[in-house]
Amino acid sequence: MTAKKVPYIVPVGPIHPALKEPVHIELTVSGEEVISADFTPGQTHRGIEWMGLSRNPVQIVHLTDRICGICGVTHSLAFARAVEQIADITVPERADYVRTIIAEFERIQSHLLWAGVAAHELGFDTLFYLAWRVREGAMDAIELISGNRVNYDIIQIGGVRRDITEDQFEPIRRCLANYKDLFGKLKMLFLEDAVINSRCKGAGRLSFEKAMAYSTVGPTARASGCTADLRADYPYAAYGDLNVKPVLPTVYSNDINGDTYDRIVVRIFEIAQSIEIIEECLANMPVGRILWEEKVAGILAACKKAKGEAVGLHEAPRGECLHYVAMDLAEIPIAWKVKASSYSNLHVWPLILKGAQLADIPIIVASIDPCLSCTDRVVVTDAAAGRTKIFTKEELTRLSYEKTRRLMQ
Amino acid sequence: MKLTKALNRSLWAFHFNSGSCNGCDIEIVATLTPRYDLERFGVKLVGSPRHADVLLVTGPVTSQMADRLRRVYAQMPGPKVAMVIGTCGLSGGIFSTSYNLAGPVDQIIPVDVYVPGCAPRPEAIIQGVVTVIAKLERLEVGERND
Numbered sequence: 001m002t003a004k005k006v007p008y009i010v011p012v013g014p015i016h017p018a019l020k021e022p023v024h025i026e027l028t029v030s031g032e033e034v035i036s037a038d039f040t041p042g043q044t045h046r047g048i049e050w051m052g053l054s055r056n057p058v059q060i061v062h063l064t065d066r067i068c069g070i071c072g073v074t075h076s077l078a079f080a081r082a083v084e085q086i087a088d089i090t091v092p093e094r095a096d097y098v099r100t101i102i103a104e105f106e107r108i109q110s111h112l113l114w115a116g117v118a119a120h121e122l123g124f125d126t127l128f129y130l131a132w133r134v135r136e137g138a139m140d141a142i143e144l145i146s147g148n149r150v151n152y153d154i155i156q157i158g159g160v161r162r163d164i165t166e167d168q169f170e171p172i173r174r175c176l177a178n179y180k181d182l183f184g185k186l187k188m189l190f191l192e193d194a195v196i197n198s199r200c201k202g203a204g205r206l207s208f209e210k211a212m213a214y215s216t217v218g219p220t221a222r223a224s225g226c227t228a229d230l231r232a233d234y235p236y237a238a239y240g241d242l243n244v245k246p247v248l249p250t251v252y253s254n255d256i257n258g259d260t261y262d263r264i265v266v267r268i269f270e271i272a273q274s275i276e277i278i279e280e281c282l283a284n285m286p287v288g289r290i291l292w293e294e295k296v297a298g299i300l301a302a303c304k305k306a307k308g309e310a311v312g313l314h315e316a317p318r319g320e321c322l323h324y325v326a327m328d329l330a331e332i333p334i335a336w337k338v339k340a341s342s343y344s345n346l347h348v349w350p351l352i353l354k355g356a357q358l359a360d361i362p363i364i365v366a367s368i369d370p371c372l373s374c375t376d377r378v379v380v381t382d383a384a385a386g387r388t389k390i391f392t393k394e395e396l397t398r399l400s401y402e403k404t405r406r407l408m409q
Numbered sequence: 410m411k412l413t414k415a416l417n418r419s420l421w422a423f424h425f426n427s428g429s430c431n432g433c434d435i436e437i438v439a440t441l442t443p444r445y446d447l448e449r450f451g452v453k454l455v456g457s458p459r460h461a462d463v464l465l466v467t468g469p470v471t472s473q474m475a476d477r478l479r480r481v482y483a484q485m486p487g488p489k490v491a492m493v494i495g496t497c498g499l500s501g502g503i504f505s506t507s508y509n510l511a512g513p514v515d516q517i518i519p520v521d522v523y524v525p526g527c528a529p530r531p532e533a534i535i536q537g538v539v540t541v542i543a544k545l546e547r548l549e550v551g552e553r554n555d
């Protein structure tokens with residue numbers, strides 16, 4: 001039985017049958033345990049930044065929406081904020097509030113989506129379906145406000161393209177009330193369930209020091225105890241008027257472990273926080289214009305006079321999203337650089353996968369809420385014997401399900 | 410189209426993301442989950458193209474994914490149908506000027522059903538699936554897939 005000492009190489013990806021983007025992960029395993037992990041993203045590279053350099057900011061906003069279909073407002077908001085700083089455009093207050101409301105609905109929708117996926121990875125499909133049904137409430141609200149379920153295209157340089165009218169307040173409030181009623185149930189199902197507890201506690205631990213050293217952002221960082229939250233640290237849009245406090249795992253339990261369970265805690269409680277933020281925004285909505293300049297030609301004229309560089313930031317559901325833009329007296333920017341939140345978080349995969357069991361890989365990989373990921377087919381190569389065994393995503397998921405089942409007995 | 414007869418058999422789908430923005434992928438899953446619940450007709454996502462009747466392709470096909478798309482399509486048993494979901498898979502859409510595209514999808518594999526929209530609504534995807542069922546029926550009585 002010398003074979004058990006031989007490390008296996010397990011390439012995962014890059015195609016996934018369910019929902020995420022292609023990425024290639026390579027794991028070296030010894031038996032059930034992961035010794036080291038590496039990954040190669042880049043299969044969905046579409047050259048968006050390059051395309052942006054032949055379009056003007058009003059056109060780029062639509063491109064930014066399509067960087068990620070889940071964070072429909074994140075990138076457009078960060079990009080618009082960068083351009084607005086360079087061109088010295090002041091966004092009307094009402095537009096700031098509309099931006100905040102849609103950004104928070106996006107957070108609710110994204111966190112519920114994630115919660116569903118996480119439950120699915122554990123083999124808890126009932127909860128997956130429940131989370132996605134509940135998520136439709138936020139999708140309805142987003143559709144009501146923006147007219148589309150995905151890629152809302154609501155941000156314009158200098159404001160928003162659609163106002164929230166009086167008669168829309170009522171359905172939005174109803175949606176929020178609905179979520180409030182449901183929150184207790186969600187909390188109980190996700191945080192008190194015995195299976196979720198036993199599978200997620202201690203899995204994929206990321207210490208505070210490592211979270212800081214790897215510059216993680218968003219819920220992944222907060223679950224490890226970092227208090228970073230752009231909405232509180234560098235308030236923008238309407239967040240300056242609100243009192244946003246970073247959600248740490250301590251809202252629910254006494255200690256911070258930085259494990260998968262803590263990441264669930266943070267996201268679930270952020271849903272509650274978002275509900276409160278939207279309610280406050282609705283109550284204090286200022287009246288007035290929603291655009292700095294109604295005519296596109298006017299916006300472009302301002303861009304033509306703009307010179308300089310700026311960074312636009314937004315706290316996306318997955319953490320800090322950064323857009324760097326430079327303009328030089330022309331409509332078309334001379335530089336545009338995007339740093340999405342997942343980019344910061346992916347780098348901890350090698351760290352948190354190390355020492356994990358094969359069956360825990362799906363949930364640990366999912367726990368940082370990657371905006372790209374996949375575990376479609378896995379090849380286990382026994383280097384010494386030259387044997388190759390092909391695992392499909394289903395088999396890997398089955399391993400995960402079996403572990404859940406064992407725990408329940 | 411004899412919908413009842415067709416629904417005797419469940420339609421299994423394999424989803425292939427060829428570089429999409431995730432928007433269409435999320436809508437596919439939304440179509441399968443309780444609000445729209447395509448699963449009540451037996452339509453479900455499977456983990457291997459070898460089990461699938463329908464290939465759902467999203468995204469404009471980046472050059473890295475073109476060959477993989479060809480291989481996945483070749484692995485599917487006939488009669489098979491390919492369905493493109495989303496404008497960027499139809500024509501490149503907003504990404505059409507990119508330097509990294511091998512697509513759109515119908516440049517790589519034969520496509521039977523197109524669902525436009527960015528992202529298409531779940532209702533549109535369901536309409537696409539109904540069209541697929543009709544097409545599969547015709548394929549089964551002998552029409553060729555080309």
Ligand code: SF4
Binds near residue numbers: 430469529
């Ligand atoms: S069609 Fe639109 S929503 Fe769908 S993947 Fe392409 S860009 Fe995203």
